[in-house]
Amino acid sequence: MAISFTEENYLKVIHRLSEATSEDISTNAVAELMQTKAASVTDMLRKLADKGWVNYQKYQGVRLSAEGEKIALSIVRKHRLWEVFLVDKMGFNWDEVHEIAEQLEHIESDQLVNKLDEYLGFPKTDPHGDPIPNKEGVLPELAYSHLSDIKATKTCKLMGVAQDSAVFLQLLTKLNLNLGAKLDIKEINEFDRSIFVSINDAAPIFISHEVAKNILVKI
Amino acid sequence: MAISFTEENYLKVIHRLSEATSEDISTNAVAELMQTKAASVTDMLRKLADKGWVNYQKYQGVRLSAEGEKIALSIVRKHRLWEVFLVDKMGFNWDEVHEIAEQLEHIESDQLVNKLDEYLGFPKTDPHGDPIPNKEGVLPELAYSHLSDIKATKTCKLMGVAQDSAVFLQLLTKLNLNLGAKLDIKEINEFDRSIFVSINDAAPIFISHEVAKNILVKI
DNA sequence: TTAAATTTTTAGGTTAATCTAAAAATTATT
DNA sequence: AATAATTTTTAGATTAACCTAAAAATTTAA
Numbered sequence: 001m002a003i004s005f006t007e008e009n010y011l012k013v014i015h016r017l018s019e020a021t022s023e024d025i026s027t028n029a030v031a032e033l034m035q036t037k038a039a040s041v042t043d044m045l046r047k048l049a050d051k052g053w054v055n056y057q058k059y060q061g062v063r064l065s066a067e068g069e070k071i072a073l074s075i076v077r078k079h080r081l082w083e084v085f086l087v088d089k090m091g092f093n094w095d096e097v098h099e100i101a102e103q104l105e106h107i108e109s110d111q112l113v114n115k116l117d118e119y120l121g122f123p124k125t126d127p128h129g130d131p132i133p134n135k136e137g138v139l140p141e142l143a144y145s146h147l148s149d150i151k152a153t154k155t156c157k158l159m160g161v162a163q164d165s166a167v168f169l170q171l172l173t174k175l176n177l178n179l180g181a182k183l184d185i186k187e188i189n190e191f192d193r194s195i196f197v198s199i200n201d202a203a204p205i206f207i208s209h210e211v212a213k214n215i216l217v218k219i
Numbered sequence: 220m221a222i223s224f225t226e227e228n229y230l231k232v233i234h235r236l237s238e239a240t241s242e243d244i245s246t247n248a249v250a251e252l253m254q255t256k257a258a259s260v261t262d263m264l265r266k267l268a269d270k271g272w273v274n275y276q277k278y279q280g281v282r283l284s285a286e287g288e289k290i291a292l293s294i295v296r297k298h299r300l301w302e303v304f305l306v307d308k309m310g311f312n313w314d315e316v317h318e319i320a321e322q323l324e325h326i327e328s329d330q331l332v333n334k335l336d337e338y339l340g341f342p343k344t345d346p347h348g349d350p351i352p353n354k355e356g357v358l359p360e361l362a363y364s365h366l367s368d369i370k371a372t373k374t375c376k377l378m379g380v381a382q383d384s385a386v387f388l389q390l391l392t393k394l395n396l397n398l399g400a401k402l403d404i405k406e407i408n409e410f411d412r413s414i415f416v417s418i419n420d421a422a423p424i425f426i427s428h429e430v431a432k433n434i435l436v437k438i
Numbered sequence: 439t440t441a442a443a444t445t446t447t448t449a450g451g452t453t454a455a456t457c458t459a460a461a462a463a464t465t466a467t468t
Numbered sequence: 469a470a471t472a473a474t475t476t477t478t479a480g481a482t483t484a485a486c487c488t489a490a491a492a493a494t495t496t497a498a
Contacts, residue, residue: 104326223455
């Protein structure tokens with residue numbers, strides 16, 4: 001069935017919200033991420049339900065159907081593969097690719113996506129460490145922790161970020177916090193939950209809880 | 220000023236029609252290429268004129284303004300660069316890339332286009348031999364002849380095609396008529412204007428006038 | 439457990455891009 | 469040059485995606 005860019009974006013947003021919870025997704029939550037009004041969301045949810053891509057009962061919130069999930073994952077796959085392309089082949093920085101990938105994710109050609117995947121060497125994650133679904137829509141399992149959840153001084157490796165905003169990514173770059181960086185946690189401060197950490201064996205620095213919450217590490 | 224995909228497609232079509240003539244372009248001609256109705260075209264032409272991208276007086280036809288020309292050329296540039304990408308990097312055949320490039324040409328990022336151009340080695344033509352405008356919108360001059368216009372037996376080189384349809388391109392591929400092929404014209408038949416020609420020194424074959432009209436050669 | 443606050447939906451409109459049918463203008467033909 | 473044929477425009481609708489304002493349902497709090 002034909003799908004519009006807008007419908008794709010709704011499915012993507014519902015998918016994103018569903019990853020964080022097992023509850024049904026509220027109209028308002030969708031509205032906020034879609035940067036639109038709740039009334040518009042209600043209209044669209046009814047339409048998506050008619051097409052069989054979501055399960056929706058009014059006042060009860062929404063969740064993706066199996067088919068909706070499949071579509072959402074194919075968009076995520078395209079988004080993340082294009083991000084790899086932009087960074088690895090086009091030479092963009094990791095904080096510059098999100099907006100362009102938002103456009104490229106809507107290009108429709110399974111053949112192209114699969115050729116791109118091959119051309120990039122079947123990457124498992126995008127430049128922010130987010131997992132890339134394979135052709136069948138299966139996400140590789142990556143068991144990462146939020147840096148903020150770590151309770152003891154130890155060594156870990158930066159594997160991803162929980163936020164793609166340019167300001168955040170630029171800050172990380174400035175601090176030398178790139179994908180793969182080695183982190184030696186020296187101290188965890190109870191007072192403000194800041195972390196005193198050495199990055200790639202450099203002199204240790206303080207990292208705020210706010211930043212640590214958005215850093216994913218492998219222990 | 221913001222521009223929609225549809226507006227971009229109208230400008231592209233008017234540009235294409237303008238290349239073939241110095242006259243103003245008729246509403247019907249635009250309607251045919253846009254696969255829509257004349258009434259819809261009239262509406263859009265008024266809108267494009269309001270935005271300053273075309274000069275349009277009702278009943279008098281339309282032509283691109285300087286600014287409209289600039290936009291159209293930037294779309295052509297993107298379309299053709301993406302076609303090179305699809306053939307050279309993704310491994311598509313020249314008859315498979317048009318539809319995908321129709322989508323990719325609307326991706327908005329000057330930075331991306333220029334990086335792509337560089338990545339591809341600043342190609343002068345696309346996989347069909349069509350010239351690629353540079354960053355400034357200047358088309359390289361390629362003085363090619365239609366094979367059908369050649370009057371005497373001689374040797375020439377296949378430099379491009381005047382049509383991108385998949386059936387035509389697949390026929391050329393079957394006949395070994397690829398970009399760069401050497402053509403030895405052995406005979407030109409007055410009766411049906413067919414051409415007896417040897418391709419890359421193979422045994423000569425007959426090529427119809429209809430096909431010859433759509434082949435561009437360098438003498 | 440009722441009232442207050444919040445969330446969600448409905449009702450009624452708007453805009454962009456399209457359509458059909460009819461009217462107006464232009465071009466071609468006798 | 470008048471009429472016929474064609475092209476183009478106008479008028480009035482339609483659809484997708486959005487909006488605001490008001491009504492209805494749900495949740496929270498007194």
